[in-house]
Amino acid sequence: MAQGVFVICEQQDGAFRKISYEAVSEGRRQADSLNTDLTALVLGGGVTEMAADLEKFGPDKILVADDPALTDYSTEAYTTVCTHAIKSRDPMVIITGASTQGKDLSARLAARLDAGLAMDCVAIRIENDQLIYTRPMFGGKILAEINIIGTPHIVAIRSNVMAITESSMTCTIDQLDIQVDEPKTKVIDKKLESGDKVELTEADVIVSGGRGTGGDYGAIEELAALLNGAVGASRSAVDEGWRPHSDQVGQTGKVVSPNLYVACGISGAIQHLAGMSTSKNIVAINKDSEAPIFSKADFGVAGDLFEVIPEIIKEVKKIKE
Secondary structure (H helix, E strand, O other): OOOEEEEOOOOEEEOOOHHHHOOOOOHHHHHHHHOOOOOEEEEEEOOHHHHHHHHHHHHOOEEEEEEEEHOOOOOOHHHHOOOHHHHOOOOOOOEEEOOOOHHHHHHHHHHHOOOOEEEEEEEEEEEEHHHHHHHHEOOOOOEEEOOOOOOEEEEEEEEOOOOOOOOOOOEEEEOOOOOOHHHHHHOOOOOOOOOOOHHHHOOOOOEEHHHHHOOOHHHHHHHHHHHOOOOOOOOOHHOOOOOOHHHOOOOOOOOOOEEEEEOOOOOOOOHHHHOOOOOEEEEEEEOOOOOHHHHOEEEEEEEEHHHHOOOOOOHHHHHOO
16 A cells, blocks of 8 residues: 655755755655655765755655766656656655656656646645645636545645755665666756856745846846845746846746745736746836736835836845945
8 A cells, every 4th residue: 555755856966956855844744744754765876975965854764866877867767767766665645846857757757657746736735634735727826726536646846835844853875776778868968057046946035027127137136136036037028038038937937936026027917927926925116006916916116127126225235234
């Protein structure tokens, strides 16, 4: 009988992504609720030593799949290894992050394991001895509660939603005996953005600009840097070529849930709202006081962003002095 919680962790270039800590922390909470154990899986090349970083978040066991063939993410190779590890543990619940990699991998695993999948979840709870998964649907207009039939359940959680908590547990680390076949696809080149750039989906603060910026992101970049945040953009700004697609927030870009989201010169089209409506605090700055973005904002300023943002920057600098 399937039991236990299984978390697939994501790492990049020898460092765990923030979503991995969120997934393991949530896995610990659900394992405690189900009175069962928690297993975390780490995949990659040369990842054995870093696996111990997960111990403080509460797994009972860490499985390590360390092989040079897993250094770069490959759907084919990762799906095969994860399937082998999952079948060896027969868990009830499999948790991963709803990152680009996590979405790709979880969908493939659902097909391989003939399992139900709840994507982009913002909450997990037990009700009447059943696990209920909450996820936004229809561009964030509703929150749907999903009940998966059969096991295992696969759930991909949204970044910056589940709290990271440390837990004192006795943990063992085991190496997986794996044989990675030569994949049909391979990475031949990687072009990485600046290493000091904050990843948009993991940022606690995001300052976004839209068509109202006219392509001038100077003040937005300065404010984001002061707040140790990331710079985002609406689709119209990306379509104009003012920002790269990696900065796009929205239904056709990235879905984010920072503690603070500052929307500057963004009208608030439904496609953009779908990507940021679960932010904890939303501040809108727009000359049009009737802009739809104000209906979602916790705080709003009807004014010219080029006059408002410099004043905000001055006040932030005073606080930080």
